[in-house]
Amino acid sequence: MHKIIITGGIGYIGSHTVVEFLESGYEVVIIDNLSNSELSVLEGIEKITNKKPIFYEADICDENEIKNIFHQHSDTKALVHFAASKAVGESVEKPLKYYKNNIGGLVNILTNMLEIGVNNIVFSSSCTVYGQPKILPVTERSPIIKPESPYGNTKKISEEIITDTVNANENLKAISLRYFNPIGAHPSALIGELPIGLPNNLLPFITQTAIGLREKLLVFGNDYNTPDGTAIRDYINVCDLAKAHLFAVERLLDNKSNFNHEFFNIGTGKGNSVLEIIKAFEKSTGQKLNYEITSRRFGDVEQVWADTSFAEKILGWKAETSLEDTVKSAWDWEKKNRGRVE
Numbered sequence: 001m002h003k004i005i006i007t008g009g010i011g012y013i014g015s016h017t018v019v020e021f022l023e024s025g026y027e028v029v030i031i032d033n034l035s036n037s038e039l040s041v042l043e044g045i046e047k048i049t050n051k052k053p054i055f056y057e058a059d060i061c062d063e064n065e066i067k068n069i070f071h072q073h074s075d076t077k078a079l080v081h082f083a084a085s086k087a088v089g090e091s092v093e094k095p096l097k098y099y100k101n102n103i104g105g106l107v108n109i110l111t112n113m114l115e116i117g118v119n120n121i122v123f124s125s126s127c128t129v130y131g132q133p134k135i136l137p138v139t140e141r142s143p144i145i146k147p148e149s150p151y152g153n154t155k156k157i158s159e160e161i162i163t164d165t166v167n168a169n170e171n172l173k174a175i176s177l178r179y180f181n182p183i184g185a186h187p188s189a190l191i192g193e194l195p196i197g198l199p200n201n202l203l204p205f206i207t208q209t210a211i212g213l214r215e216k217l218l219v220f221g222n223d224y225n226t227p228d229g230t231a232i233r234d235y236i237n238v239c240d241l242a243k244a245h246l247f248a249v250e251r252l253l254d255n256k257s258n259f260n261h262e263f264f265n266i267g268t269g270k271g272n273s274v275l276e277i278i279k280a281f282e283k284s285t286g287q288k289l290n291y292e293i294t295s296r297r298f299g300d301v302e303q304v305w306a307d308t309s310f311a312e313k314i315l316g317w318k319a320e321t322s323l324e325d326t327v328k329s330a331w332d333w334e335k336k337n338r339g340r341v342e
């Protein structure tokens with residue numbers, strides 16, 4: 001049984017990934033400081049899998065604590081690194097919080113990996129590194145542009161830090177997964193996205209509006225150069241996304257990588273507009289959504305979706321869940337979760 005450390009494993013994508021690894025027979029060690037998540041998620045993970053991951057409530061920036069944890073788990077084979085701050089708007093107001101947590105945390109994790117000899121890392125990157133691509137769909141060879149936000153910049157810089165580190169340490173191998181827009185929840189509705197306060201992202205805003213927590217969804221702009229005028233994204237099911245991490249870790253453990261640091265787009269390969277997402281939600285849940293068109297949101301790109309052929313061919317991974325099933329899973333989670341909160 002391979003041991004794997006998952007930082008940020010109590011968070012949205014991390015918790016779904018912990019489930020995948022536990023169900024595939026890995027021993028999982030989670031490090032999370034609960035800065036953007038709740039301990040109750042651990043119960044959901046345990047109910048789904050009937051297994052107990054090892055959990056440390058610890059900050060990845062804390063040098064002593066992380067060193068201690070690594071020394072206790074020196075038999076770890078790989079690490080999946082989710083822990084980071086992720087609110088784009090907040091990162092513009094508090095850039096140093098983002099550089100400290102996302103860059104400082106990564107440096108501390110890499111330092112301990114090298115010290116203990118944990119030789120494989122999978123990193124959570126983002127399609128934000130492409131900005132508004134000139135050619136669509138976007139491939140891994142598309143230019144990486146200067147990011148719009150400090151958050152986006154931390155993803156670009158993190159990829160560079162990992163490249164420099166693997167180049168200087170021949171035993172270390174890395175895969176960066178560039179996620180497009182993760183949505184949905186585990187089909188059990190025992191874990192899902194738990195945004196704190198007003199959601200920034202589309203799907204939680206839709207489900208919170210449908211359940212009556214928000215009055216209406218504001219659709220940011222219908223004057224884009226797209227078929228229905230609203231912006232287009234590649235919405236990827238969170239369980240499909242979680243599975244990509246398993247494929248990536250297995251590729252590293254099987255020594256199949258062609259390069260010390262590989263990059264994969266993780267999306268569906270299909271773009272959907274905001275109005276299409278609303279329609280898919282209404283159709284699959286039977287809920288009518290109250291929404292209104294308003295002006296564009298500052299910093300939004302017009303359209304982006306992934307070319308996923310490289311991930312399919314090289315990683316052997318492909319998105320499988322339909323958009324309807326995915327938005328339905330977000331709704332099932334919202335219903336169950338509100339019941340729990342109230």
Ligand code: NAD
Pocket residue numbers: 007008009010011012013014031032033034035036037058059060061081082083084085086101105124125126127179180181182
């Ligand atoms: P999330 O906030 O739900 O999960 C991140 C987890 O990391 C949280 O549980 C948080 O408590 C923890 N964490 C943050 N800082 C920490 C620290 N210093 N020490 C220990 N734990 C810490 O976010 P998510 O949506 O699951 O995203 C996971 C990763 O994927 C992040 O790196 C994010 O930047 C990246 N990503 C997310 C998206 C998205 O839309 N959700 C898209 C692309 C990339």
Ligand code: WQD
Pocket residue numbers: 086088125126127128180181182200201202203205217218219220221231232233274297300
């Ligand atoms: C999707 C679409 C909005 C809310 C962000 C980060 C990105 C990545 C994923 C981490 C856009 C529209 C949204 C609303 C709306 N994260 N929208 N009304 O902006 O594509 O990406 O999350 O790496 O870096 O920027 O995702 O879910 O916020 O928006 O009309 O209330 O929905 O304008 O077109 P985005 P999103």
